[in-house]
Amino acid sequence: MPLPADYHTHTPLCRHAVGEPIELAAQAASLGIREMGFSDHNPMPRDDFDNWRMRADQLDEYVAKVEEARRAHPGLTIKLALEVDFIPGYEHWIRELASRHPWDYFIGSVHYISPSWDIDNPSKLSEWKKRDPLEVWTAYFERLTMAAESGLFEIIGHADLCKKFCFYPRGDQAALFKDFIRAAKDHRVAIELNTAGLRKDCREIYPSPTILQMAAQAQVPITFGSDAHAPEEVGLNLAEAVQLARGAGYTSWVRFTQRRAEEVKL
């Protein structure tokens, strides 16, 4: 069986990745991957919002680079996408971005749980130490639920990013996930199996087996992504993610073309 599509990859425009789209595509092709998508971090209305995304005036350049990779690798299906921060109040901006190019999908991700705290940012680890993990996880999943309900995204990114640095709430966490899973089911939003978690302190694919099992039971569709920030990370651990998905009962993933879903056998 060929690997499923790698739908989560970054480019140097986000200022913390290496390898141009053409190089990432070459890596995908060499691994026998038939389909991939570029999903770099979306620009914000203000370029000084933070320092880990492209500027607004680089969006056309980003699209041109993805198109260049398409031309160089005609045997590989390459999707045009963005990983978009879901922050309440920016819905209008996200719709504006959506209207600018023929996107195949938007991955909605929560990194910020307050205007100034991106919880996965290693330079802000001290914020975690000041708080009860349960409070942070609760705020994170409330936002993730809003993202799933927003109608702005086809896929929700790294659904339990809050585990990245191993600040876990005590006791059973399943109650935290319930509303999110219901929102994903009701709004037909996919979740991704994101293998970058294996390369972080948590050493576990996003999302956890518990969330994946709840998603499978609710028949929430899935995609796969390496969250590659370098060519050698393309497709990384995707085979392991497929095993995990099969173990949870999944027999298909979803492909997105111009924001329409199509089921593909796993």
Ligand SMILES: [Zn+2]
């Ligand atoms: Zn992300």
Ligand SMILES: [Zn+2]
């Ligand atoms: Zn990412």
